[in-house]
Amino acid sequence: MRKTRVLIIVQNLPVPFDRRVWQEAEALYAGGYEVSIICPKGRGFEKSYESINGIAIYRHPLPFEASGAAGYLLEYGWSLAWEFVFSLRICFLHRFDVIHACNPPDLIFLIGGFFKLFFGTKFVFDHHDINPELYEAKTGRRGFFYKLLLLCERLTFRLADISIATNNSYRQIAITRGKMPSERVFVVRSGPNPDRIKIIAPVPSWKNGRRYMVGYVGVMGRQEGIDLLLEAVCHIIHDVKREDIQFVLVGGGTELAAMQALAAAKNIAEFVTFTGRVSDDILLEVLNTADVCVNPDRVNAMNDKSTMNKIMEYMCVGKPIVQFDMTEGRVSAGAASLYARADDTTDFAAKIMELLDNPDMRLQMGRFGRGRVENALAWKYEAPKLLAAYDALFSRQSSFQKLQWYYHRLRPMSLPEIFHRVVEKFKRIKDVHRPFVPHFCNDGKLPEIPGLRDKVFSEAQLAKFERQYEQAITGKFLLLGCEWPACLLHEKWHLDPISGRFWPKDRFCFAIHFRHNPSYGDVKYVWELNRLQYLQGIAALAFARRDEKIAKYAIGEIESWIDHNPPYYGINWASGIELALRLISIFTVASLVSEYATPAQRRKILETMYAHVAWIERYPSEYSSANNHKAAEALALFMVGALMGDDRLRIKSWQRLCDRLQVLILPDGSGAEQALSYTEFTLELFKFGLDIAKAYNVAVPDYYEARIKACDEYLGWFTDCRGNRPLIGDDDGGRVFAFTPPLTPPSRGEEYPPLAHIIQGVKTFHDGGYTVCRHDFQGKEIWLAMDHGHLGYGSIAAHGHADALAVWLHIDGQPVLADAGTYLYHGGGKWRDYFRSTEAHNTLCVEQASSSIMAGNFNWSHKANAVLIASEYGENYWQVEAQQDGYWKRFGVIHRRSLKVTPAAGFVVEDMLVGDKARHVSVAFLIHPALTVKKADSAIEIYTGDRALLKIAHESPLFMSIEDAWYAPRFGEKMSTRHILFSGMLAPGQKAVTYFDYR
Numbered sequence: 001m002r003k004t005r006v007l008i009i010v011q012n013l014p015v016p017f018d019r020r021v022w023q024e025a026e027a028l029y030a031g032g033y034e035v036s037i038i039c040p041k042g043r044g045f046e047k048s049y050e051s052i053n054g055i056a057i058y059r060h061p062l063p064f065e066a067s068g069a070a071g072y073l074l075e076y077g078w079s080l081a082w083e084f085v086f087s088l089r090i091c092f093l094h095r096f097d098v099i100h101a102c103n104p105p106d107l108i109f110l111i112g113g114f115f116k117l118f119f120g121t122k123f124v125f126d127h128h129d130i131n132p133e134l135y136e137a138k139t140g141r142r143g144f145f146y147k148l149l150l151l152c153e154r155l156t157f158r159l160a161d162i163s164i165a166t167n168n169s170y171r172q173i174a175i176t177r178g179k180m181p182s183e184r185v186f187v188v189r190s191g192p193n194p195d196r197i198k199i200i201a202p203v204p205s206w207k208n209g210r211r212y213m214v215g216y217v218g219v220m221g222r223q224e225g226i227d228l229l230l231e232a233v234c235h236i237i238h239d240v241k242r243e244d245i246q247f248v249l250v251g252g253g254t255e256l257a258a259m260q261a262l263a264a265a266k267n268i269a270e271f272v273t274f275t276g277r278v279s280d281d282i283l284l285e286v287l288n289t290a291d292v293c294v295n296p297d298r299v300n301a302m303n304d305k306s307t308m309n310k311i312m313e314y315m316c317v318g319k320p321i322v323q324f325d326m327t328e329g330r331v332s333a334g335a336a337s338l339y340a341r342a343d344d345t346t347d348f349a350a351k352i353m354e355l356l357d358n359p360d361m362r363l364q365m366g367r368f369g370r371g372r373v374e375n376a377l378a379w380k381y382e383a384p385k386l387l388a389a390y391d392a393l394f395s396r397q398s399s400f401q402k403l404q405w406y407y408h409r410l411r412p413m414s415l416p417e418i419f420h421r422v423v424e425k426f427k428r429i430k431d432v433h434r435p436f437v438p439h440f441c442n443d444g445k446l447p448e449i450p451g452l453r454d455k456v457f458s459e460a461q462l463a464k465f466e467r468q469y470e471q472a473i474t475g476k477f478l479l480l481g482c483e484w485p486a487c488l489l490h491e492k493w494h495l496d497p498i499s500g501r502f503w504p505k506d507r508f509c510f511a512i513h514f515r516h517n518p519s520y521g522d523v524k525y526v527w528e529l530n531r532l533q534y535l536q537g538i539a540a541l542a543f544a545r546r547d548e549k550i551a552k553y554a555i556g557e558i559e560s561w562i563d564h565n566p567p568y569y570g571i572n573w574a575s576g577i578e579l580a581l582r583l584i585s586i587f588t589v590a591s592l593v594s595e596y597a598t599p600a601q602r603r604k605i606l607e608t609m610y611a612h613v614a615w616i617e618r619y620p621s622e623y624s625s626a627n628n629h630k631a632a633e634a635l636a637l638f639m640v641g642a643l644m645g646d647d648r649l650r651i652k653s654w655q656r657l658c659d660r661l662q663v664l665i666l667p668d669g670s671g672a673e674q675a676l677s678y679t680e681f682t683l684e685l686f687k688f689g690l691d692i693a694k695a696y697n698v699a700v701p702d703y704y705e706a707r708i709k710a711c712d713e714y715l716g717w718f719t720d721c722r723g724n725r726p727l728i729g730d731d732d733g734g735r736v737f738a739f740t741p742p743l744t745p746p747s748r749g750e751e752y753p754p755l756a757h758i759i760q761g762v763k764t765f766h767d768g769g770y771t772v773c774r775h776d777f778q779g780k781e782i783w784l785a786m787d788h789g790h791l792g793y794g795s796i797a798a799h800g801h802a803d804a805l806a807v808w809l810h811i812d813g814q815p816v817l818a819d820a821g822t823y824l825y826h827g828g829g830k831w832r833d834y835f836r837s838t839e840a841h842n843t844l845c846v847e848q849a850s851s852s853i854m855a856g857n858f859n860w861s862h863k864a865n866a867v868l869i870a871s872e873y874g875e876n877y878w879q880v881e882a883q884q885d886g887y888w889k890r891f892g893v894i895h896r897r898s899l900k901v902t903p904a905a906g907f908v909v910e911d912m913l914v915g916d917k918a919r920h921v922s923v924a925f926l927i928h929p930a931l932t933v934k935k936a937d938s939a940i941e942i943y944t945g946d947r948a949l950l951k952i953a954h955e956s957p958l959f960m961s962i963e964d965a966w967y968a969p970r971f972g973e974k975m976s977t978r979h980i981l982f983s984g985m986l987a988p989g990q991k992a993v994t995y996f997d998y999r
Contacts, residue, residue, distance in 0.1 A: 003034040003964075004394070004830070005096040007087060009108050011079045014042035015057055019309070020128070020166075020190045021102055025055050027383035028390070032831075032966065032974070036096065038086045040079060043277065058086045076105045084111050095119065098393070102126040104134065106152035109159045116159065122393060125160035127170050133302035137223040154178060162393050164188050164386070167328050169305035183519035186389035187500055190309050191379035196280065197316040202289040208273065211244040212356045215290030215319070217283060218310045220253035220274075223303060225296035225324075227262060231345035232296070234266045236353065245271065245356065248286050252277035287317045291362065292355045295323035299342040307332055312377060315369030320362045322351040332377070336369030375476070376486035381500075384482070388499040388827065392519050395829030408855030412795035417623035424619065431568070431618075432508040444602050446590040447643035450695035453592065457544050461739060465537035469550060472534055472557075479528045480732070481972035493530060493564050494571065496521035498827070498972075505564065509573035514826060515857070522827030523571065524732065524971070530572045532561065532585035536738035543592040551593035555601055558586060562604050567611040576616050577629040580636035583612045584736060587639060613640050613649070624795045627673060628682050631660040632736075635685045642696045654698055657689050661707055664793070669710030670768020674792045675729025675799040676718060683711050684736045716759055717772045721781040722813025727821040729792065730799035732971040762878050762901075764871055765789075771871065771880045775903040777998045780812040784907060786899045787843075788882030791852050791863040798858035802850040803841040804866045804884035805897040807909060807925075811949050811998070816942060817842050818928040818977075821968030825857055832857050835968060838886075844895050844911045844992075845922045851886030851895070862886070869896075877902055883914070893919055893988065906950075906997040915988045922983035923958065923992055929967050929977035940980055941999070948999035956992035958982040 006028055008021060015037050016022035025035045035055045040062035041048075050057055060082030062075070090096060099121055101108035115121035132149040136142055157163060157178030163185045165171040174185045207213045218224055226249065236242050249259075249272065256276065263269045275282065287293070293314040297303040304326040311332045314321050321337035323329050330339065338355060340348040355362050413421070457465075471477065475492060477484040484497045494502045499521040504512055514523040535554045542551035565572050572578065590597075590605060597605065616637060621629035634656035641650030664672050664682045671679025686708055693700050718725050764771045769789015775782050786807045792800025809817035820840040823831050834840055838850040845851075855861035864886025871880045881898040888894055893915035901907040911923055927933050932943040940962070942950040954960055965979035982992060 003032060004098065005034045005036070005094060006098045006100055007090060007096040008035065008037045008100040008102065009083050009087070009111065010037065010039045010102040011076065011083070011108070012104055013039070014045035014059060015039045016052065017042060017045060018102075019193075019196075021126075023191075023193065023379050023383070024100075024126070024188075024386055026053065027379075027386050029053070029055055030383075031387045031390070032976070033390070034094075036090050038083050038090075056090075058090065060086060076107055080105075080107055080110065083108065084114075087111055087115070091115070091119070096121065098122045098124055098390075100124045100126055101156070102128055103156070104129045104131050106131050106149065106156045109152070109156040113159055122161045123159050124389075124393065125156050125163045127163055127165050127174060130170065130173060130302060130305060133300070133305070134223070137298075137300045137302040138221075150177075160184075162186060162389055164389055166190055167305075167307045167331065169328055173305070184392075186385060186392070186519075188382050188385045188389065189377065190307060190312060191377050191382040192309075192312040192316040192373060193379045194316055194373060197287070197313050198284065199317050200284055200288050203285040204289070206246070206248055206273070206286060206289045208246045208270075210246040210271075212291045213246045213248060213289055214352060214356075215286050215293045215314075216247070216249045216251075216296070216310075217287065217293070217313060218251045218295075218308070220249075220251050220256040220259055222255055223298060223300065224253075224255075225298040225343075226255060226259045228298055228343060228345050228348065229294060229296035230259065230262055230266060230268065230272070232349040232352065233263075233268050233272060235346055235349045237268050237271055240349070240353070242353070243271070245352075246273065247271055248273045248275065248290070250275045250278055250283060250286050284317075287313065287319065290319055292352055293319040293321050294348075294352065295321060295329065296348065297324065297326070297329075299324050299326060304328065311337075312373065315377070316373045318366035318370035320355050320365035321369070322348060322355065324348065333369065334372060336365050336372065338365075372486075375474075381483075381485045384498045385500050388496075388521050391824075391827055391829045391831065392499075395827065404855070408859055408861045409796075411861070412624060414623070420622055427618065428510045432511060444599060444606065446594040446597065446602055446605060447587060447640075448594070449587055449591040449639075449643065450692070452588065453543065455540070455739075457540055457739070461537075462541055462544055465541035465738075468534055469538045469541055469553070472538065473553065477529060477534065479534075480525060481970050482525060484529070490560055490564050493561060494526060496525055498522070498525060503571040505570040507569060509568050509570060512571050512574060514571065514574065522824050522972075524825050524827075526571055527575065527578045530561070530565075531578060531581045532558065532589075533581070533735065533738050536585055536588045539589040539592040540739060542596075548596060551596040554589050554593055555597045558589060558608075559601055559604055562608045567608075568615055573615060575629075576619060576621050577632045579612045579616050580632040581736065583609060583616075583636045584639065587643065588737070609640065613637060626660075627793050627798060628664065628678055628685070631657065631664060631682055631685050634660055635689050635736075638689060639692055642692050642698070650696075650698070654689075654693065657686070658701055658704060661686050661704060665707045665711045666765075666767035667707070667710070668765045668767040669707070669712070669714035670765045670770065670789075671711070671714075672768075672793040673729065673799045674768070674789065674797070674801075675731065676715070676725050676727070677731035677733060678729065678799050679711065680715065681734045681736070683708065683715070688736060714765060714768070717763055717765075717774070718785070720783045720810040720813050724810060724813060724815060726785070726808040726810075726815065727819040727968070728787075728803070728808075729801050730825075731822045732825070762873050764868070764880070766868070769866060769868070771868075771899075773878065773901055773903075777811075777903065780998075781810075782903070782998065783810040784808070784899075784901065786880060786882070786897075788866045788868045788880065788884075790866070791860065796859045797852075797863055800852075800860075801836045801841065802838045802852040802854075802864065802886070803843060804838075804851045804864045804886055805882055805895060806841045806843040807899060808842065809950075809996070814930070814944060814949070815928040816931065816950055818926050818967060820926055820966060821974075822971055823966075823968035823974045824972065828857070831966075831974070834966065839922070839924060840926070840965070842925050843923075844897065845924065846887045846891050846893060846895065846913075846919050848920070848922070849887070849890065851884055862889070876904065887919075888915075891915075891919055892917055906995065908996070909994045911986075911992040911994075912990060913986055913988050918985050918987040920984065921958070921986045921992070922981055923994065924965075924979045924981050925952070925994070926965055926967065926979040927977060929975050933962055933978045933980070935962065951995075951997040951999055952980060953995040953997075954982050954993065955995070956982065956986070957990065958984040958986065958992050 010021045029035045037057045041059045099112045112123035157180050163174045165187050171185050174180045175182050263272045307328045325339035338351040340351050482497050494505045501520045539554045616633050634653045637653035762773045771786050773784045791797040823835045838845045851864040852860050853862040864884045866884040869881045879900040883896040893913040896912050898910045934941045939953040961981050963981050967977040968974045
């Protein structure tokens with residue numbers, strides 16, 4: 001996959017001195033983008049070109065720093081001309097896909113408009129300053145230039161595909177003044193990096209022999225209020241008669257000389273140190289030596305709506321702050337700051353002295369600020385929001401693309417399914433005006449899962465649950481590879497942790513378009529938390545320790561969810577499987593700690609249980625949606641019917657569950673969805689269903705337990721000696737329980753039986769379409785598998801990947817030839833396509849096309865059919881041969897692959913095309929990122945540390961290279977790795993032979 005190329009244009013500061021721009025560039029580069037920057041030269045940054053950490057920086061001359069309207073016009077015109085010249089040069093070197101414009105000024109849209117018109121380049125507006133207000137703050141007036149700036153701002157917003165705001169005040173300006181749709185405006189704050197702005201030992205020499213020190217870091221400009229700070233200093237020294245405070249002001253700017261002269265005129269120069277622009281080391285010395293830090297920005301519309309980087313840096317080193325009272329200053333600092341009256345220098349001075357005279361207050365405020373940075377404001381929380389904005393930029397679908405999606409979604413539907421969808425649509429229209437509210441009668445007793453209170457939890461499990469509890473009470477959730485940012489505890493139910501946005505909570509659930517609206521992020525994140533599965537372990541901890549406080553927390557969390565998610569409004573009622581899994585979590589918590597719930601809480605819980613049941617029954621997953629969703633819904637309803645004595649529900653849902661088992665677990669035990677994670681998930685569902693059935697004497701068909709046993713064996717074959725499995729198909733780590741119920745044999749994790757240690761030999765799963773080999777090589781386990789099966793389950797094969805004829809290899813529990821994984825679902829955009837594509841897998845790709853054609857995040861318009869042609873097994877040798885027809889209709893060729901294994905030495909992969917025309921092909925083998933790839937003459941060697949694992953050689957007309965690729969170890973995470981690529985023209989009948997020798 002060619003990297004998406006981003007050109008960042010910034011005019012007012014050189015890079016990497018401009019910390020926000022540099023952090024954005026590094027985040028984009030780490031996220032898989034190729035980044036170039038155009039910026040001005042500056043002191044210490046005089047090179048016209050340099051590459052830093054893989055980011056290309058082009059710098060143009062800036063002969064003067066302007067002041068006044070005419071000066072700014074000249075400076076901006078000069079810079080704009082250079083930026084245009086450089087952008088043309090970069091375009092001819094390698095076309096870029098995005099211009100990322102950082103204001104001021106609001107003129108870069110002229111360059112963006114040119115490239116959008118002639119090259120189709122996307123335009124991102126990174127809104128750093130509100131220039132009309134900035135002009136007013138600097139000149140003290142409005143008039144012609146103010147109106148001109150408003151026009152430029154409006155045109156910039158009009159051109160932008162998305163806008164990035166530094167805070168919510170700027171976001172509102174983009175929406176109201178800029179007329180941008182709210183879903184296209186993203187907030188990415190200028191979060192500090194605690195690895196750069198770090199706590200070090202103070203340097204007493206900065207105090208100039210005095211007891212205290214007050215620090216300032218920032219620009220020396222008019223709107224920064226340095227004159228107001230000097231007034232406050234004058235009051236402290238001359239009026240209050242305090243001479244025990246040194247003031248150190250760090251930064252350069254147009255007003256520096258004037259402020260130095262003002263300090264001298266006020267006879268306070270010996271108490272004020274002006275450093276000018278300094279290095280990061282000096283900056284850290286000043287910040288860490290200061291007892292109090294100040295932000296004297298004068299109160300005006302510009303400063304009121306702006307987030308100041310210096311506030312973040314002060315908090316990052318744990319310093320208490322004094323500033324004038326303004327909107328965004330309070331939002332950023334909160335209790336880490338004291339707030340003086342607007343432009344009142346006497347009050348400002350009083351607040352400084354109040355803090356200096358109260359060390360306990362300073363310590364408390366500093367700790368609050370540092371904690372706020374660590375838990376909410378640090379750049380590590382903002383970088384994912386930037387990447388989410390870019391994902392949304394490339395995931396936005398035109399009306400035509402949406403029509404295409406509906407066409408491909410409709411095409412595989414049968415007439416009965418179309419009729420079902422139409423009826424369902426009418427029900428939704430009816431329910432939006434008259435929401436369905438269930439009625440029930442119950443004695444108020446909460447149901448209990450049989451045997452759950454007899455479960456004995458190990459100390460290791462309880463320690464894990466205790467860590468989860470400690471994280472949960474502070475709002476720190478780590479799910480799907482993402483750490484939730486701090487927020488009000490009730491807000492977490494609708495928060496997307498990546499974008500920082502809140503899904504609508506007051507809108508009818510089916511009126512929220514999560515499939516075609518990526519601006520909120522991937523809906524998987526908000527749904528994962530709302531499954532309430534984190535409460536299962538917490539309830540188990542409360543039960544095991546007999547801890548009333550923890551038990552009441554678990555009950556209180558369920559009550560909070562109920563209060564903020566009324567039926568049937570908000571994103572959390574939109575998917576049946578989410579309701580089913582949440583229902584299981586609520587039953588689990590109720591089974592363990594129900595005695596701690598008040599009568600009112602018990603009634604609330606019962607009401608929401610019935611609301612869930614009613615909605616699942618009203619909108620069941622059927623037809624092409626009837627995969628693991630239908631199984632989860634059937635299990636939840638069966639559990640309710642059994643535990644609450646509803647015979648109708650129990651009988652009906654048990655039959656549905658048995659039907660699903662026969663469909664989702666094939667006779668040989670393999671999973672129909674061609675995704676190991678989903679096989680594990682459905683097996684867990686069916687095992688728990690068996691527990692309930694046995695506990696309530698429900699007749700269990702013979703095939704039910706036979707399929708479960710076969711699936712256990714199947715997963716055992718796919719589990720290496722260290723418990724690893726390849727990430728075949730979609731993998732989101734979904735679970736039913738946070739722990740294994742007492743009667744249910746585990747399906748994964750620490751408790752999974754070590755079948756891997758006793759399984760040896762070769763086995764072909766004919767129904768699933770896999771051949772797996774396990775053997776020993778010099779005391780190391782070799783695990784090797786090849787795919788020759790269908791794409792996925794049903795007409796849409798929702799969770800399958802285009803991995804026909806792929807191979808996977810693990811050596812001694814270390815993945816070597818790895819599966820790329822999944823990364824994201826709805827919010828993935830181009831990444832969702834990449835991780836499902838053929839080029840991401842260990843197989844052959846024709847003409848850079850996937851063997852199956854995607855038609856949406858969970859749909860395919862064309863599916864490759866793979867078949868096993870032959871297999872041969874011997875004592876010291878075995879081979880399989882298979883082919884797939886995914887390229888036949890488009891390119892007139894069939895891909896045929898054979899895998900020949902000699903356990904004592906290695907294996908050989910032979911690829912060839914069957915057809916009548918030569919085609920460009922690429923044969924890829926993805927190497928796990930924990931390993932090192934080294935080229936040795938005409939071969940490649942794979943190392944773990946200093947130990948060689950594998951030698952790879954190739955024989956064919958194809959050209960060998962080692963290229964960058966991507967690997968997603970778990971949902972929501974991706975990292976760069978390498979894949980070995982053999983590419984070129986391959987004629988029918990020619991063989992591309994790859995030799996793999998164990999080392």
